[in-house]
Amino acid sequence: MRGKRKRGRKSVLTAAGCGLCLTFSLCLAVPVSVSANSAQSDWNGTYANGTISKDEECPVIVERELLTFDVSEFPRSHYESREAFLSYSGNVSAEYTFYNPEDYTVTATLLFPFGKAPDYGFQVDPMTMETCYDADTEKYGVRVNGEEIKKKLRHTYAADDFELERDLAKLHDGYVDDPFYDPNMPVTRYTYTANGIDPELNGAASAGFRLYGGGGKTKVYMENSSGYNRLGKELEISAWVNNGVQVDVYMIGEQPEELPDWYICEDGAMEERTEGEMNLTDVEEMTFRELAMMSYDPDSHISESDWYNAVIYEMNLYEKDFGFIESFFDKLDVSDTLMRWYEYEITIGPGGRITNEVTAPVYPEIHGESTPTYDYTYLLSPAQTWKEFHDLEVVIRTPYIMRESSLEGFEKTEDGYTLAADSLPTGELEFTLAKTEGSPLANRDSDGAGTGYLAGYFLAAAGIVLAAGTAAGIVLVRRRERKG
Helix, strand or coil: CECCCCCCCCCECCECCCCCEEECCCCCCCCEECCCCCCCCEECCCEEECCEECCCCCCCEEEEEEEEEECCCCCCCCCCCHHHHHCCCCEEEEEEEEECCCCEEEEEEEEEEEECCCHHHCEECCCCCCEECCCCCCCCCEEECCEECCCEEEEEECECCCCHHHHHCCCCCCCCCCCCCCCCCEEEEEEEEEECCCHHHCCCCEEEEEEECCCCCEEEEECCCCEEEEECCEEEEEEECCCCCEEEEEEEECCCCCCCCCEEECCCCCCCEECCEEEEEEEEEEEHHHHHCCCCCCCCCCCHHHHHHHHHHHHHHCECHHHEECCCCCCCCCHHHEEEEEEEEEEECCCCEEEEEEEEECCCEEECCCCCEEEEEEECHHHHHCCCEEEEEEEEECCCEEEEECCCCCEEECCEEEEEECCCCCCCEEEEEECCCCCCCCCCCCCCCCCCEECCCCCCCCCEECCCCCCCCCCCCCEEEEEC
């Protein structure tokens, strides 16, 4: 069966941690699907994740969590300017009161992943025409006992739904220790130019060659590959071409004894060969680090190692048979596939308490166009992993109407809704807001999904404690104990 043609990029979230870690999570991924008609009616928003403890011996107790949604306005599906996007005020904050009952001081590195920039937040600089992916990174911050604290901006590759262990394993101090890739590994780029193709094909022609072997010593990356096909003990790789089109093939690791044996076919089915050839017009040697960093902007907020590690993850994710790396990007530009994290440090003394508040914009799931509804989700169940979790208070500050909620007990107030519990409720917190009364499903398709969507995932304010060795070999999150 022939491999799929080039498709929209998936998004995967990953991270890393070793030792004692408190992690606050806000993850936004934004895959795009457009409906058959030009109008979009659904936008998948974000969900929030409660506090998690994986270390059964962790002494830290969650005495109280104050979860506050400030929804004085709904987001727009599109913003004309950076200033307009940054003026959106909808946010969620989680304030935890942590108590250390032991007789030693605990110092921990904290991670706050606050997600990819949403599709409607991608603003283009009118002077450079470059996209500003990190326009909202400084909009909200992290506080300890009411004081703003220093934080470092980190990035990891983001795709698919958030998975705690997998995504924490993506954060590294320095370059990731990959089983195959190494910054100094040799790479050779072979540039081929298409010539002699029948012009009657009108751009339908495809050029292909075949790989064989296990790919254990050599990986093959070809920009803008259009398909692949397993043919017995070989893998056929193809790309759309026309006269004058250049195709770059990168041989990573050991160089093969024979270069690709190209042929031209009438179309992407690669069944009928036709006239034309692929001529080798340039050869360039480089290191793998130079290849991985060829689209990196040193003036960006992204560290060199975070960018490099994201490229490594994507290459491993899309590797097929015989070491072929399916390409969904040009020049290894992963800038629109990065989840943003804040990294910072806290200390809790013997018998001490601190409050740690994290705040981030909240992008709800939107259904409908003329009278849309806005769905918010906060995952409470992960907080059951803590040794102790006491009081929870939920405050929703909004002028809008709550049409439904998954939890009973919300009370209407002058400025919104509140819910108080002396223990962790069973189930997740989901609620729907709208400007008017009515059915929250009125503007959805019959299957509950729209004909098109801009999708995002939002994990907010998740405190995570990891046991030492959770991600072996990763030295990022650490625990230091000081007696007395």
